[in-house]
Amino acid sequence: xxxxxxxxxxxxxxxxxxxxxxxxxxxxxxxxxxxxxxxxxxxxxxxxxxxxxxxxxxxxxxxxxxxxxxxxxxxxxxxxxxxxxxxxxxxxxxxxxxxxxxxxxxxxxxxxxxxxxxxxxxxxxxxxxxxxxxxxxxxxxxxxxxxxxxxxxxxxxxxxxxxxxxxxxxxxxxxxxxxxxxxxxxxxxxxxxxxxxxxxxxx
Numbered sequence: 001x002x003x004x005x006x007x008x009x010x011x012x013x014x015x016x017x018x019x020x021x022x023x024x025x026x027x028x029x030x031x032x033x034x035x036x037x038x039x040x041x042x043x044x045x046x047x048x049x050x051x052x053x054x055x056x057x058x059x060x061x062x063x064x065x066x067x068x069x070x071x072x073x074x075x076x077x078x079x080x081x082x083x084x085x086x087x088x089x090x091x092x093x094x095x096x097x098x099x100x101x102x103x104x105x106x107x108x109x110x111x112x113x114x115x116x117x118x119x120x121x122x123x124x125x126x127x128x129x130x131x132x133x134x135x136x137x138x139x140x141x142x143x144x145x146x147x148x149x150x151x152x153x154x155x156x157x158x159x160x161x162x163x164x165x166x167x168x169x170x171x172x173x174x175x176x177x178x179x180x181x182x183x184x185x186x187x188x189x190x191x192x193x194x195x196x197x198x199x200x201x202x203x
Contacts, residue, residue, distance in 0.1 A: 041072065049076045094130050095122070095138060103135060104142050113149070113200045115139065139201055149198040 052062045063070045103122055106112040112121060115132045123129040
């Protein structure tokens with residue numbers, strides 16, 4: 001048994017885990033003993049490590065510059081950055097909070113109907129253009145969902161009154177009377193397929 005192992009003679013499991021397995025110790029006493037036998041780090045060395053960490057140096061680079069062990073550098077890094085929030089990763093958002101609010105306002109106010117129109121609108125404002133998929137993700141994050149736009153006749157109250165008046169006036173007309181009418185209205189009928197679906201966003 002080495003001299004530094006004598007304090008652990010009553011904690012064989014902690015000794016095996018702390019030195020053989022490379023894991024942390026199981027009790028506070030062994031943790032304190034491990035701390036006391038670690039190499040002393042001066043305030044200047046610690047400050048130098050922290051400065052290099054803030055400058056973006058890697059653990060190996062800091063180890064080469066300071067002469068400290070890599071484990072010591074990692075331990076100081078965890079102590080310094082322990083209170084920082086974990087980064088979720090991924091690319092940063094191309095849209096700011098103000099840009100997202102502008103898109104939501106345009107859709108909720110009815111000025112724009114779909115993500116393609118919203119993409120054209122926001123790309124005319126921001127310097128870096130985005131794709132319609134990014135706009136769709138933004139709308140979904142704000143609680144919007146997409147659905148097929150229902151086709152309904154856009155008739156106002158005045159239109160309905162005029163139609164009712166026309167029907168009442170001509171309700172007794174015969175077939176011969178209607179033959180004397182020339183219909184000039186045109187309509188488009190698709191025999192195969194359709195013009196595609198139109199989607200709108202609702203909350």
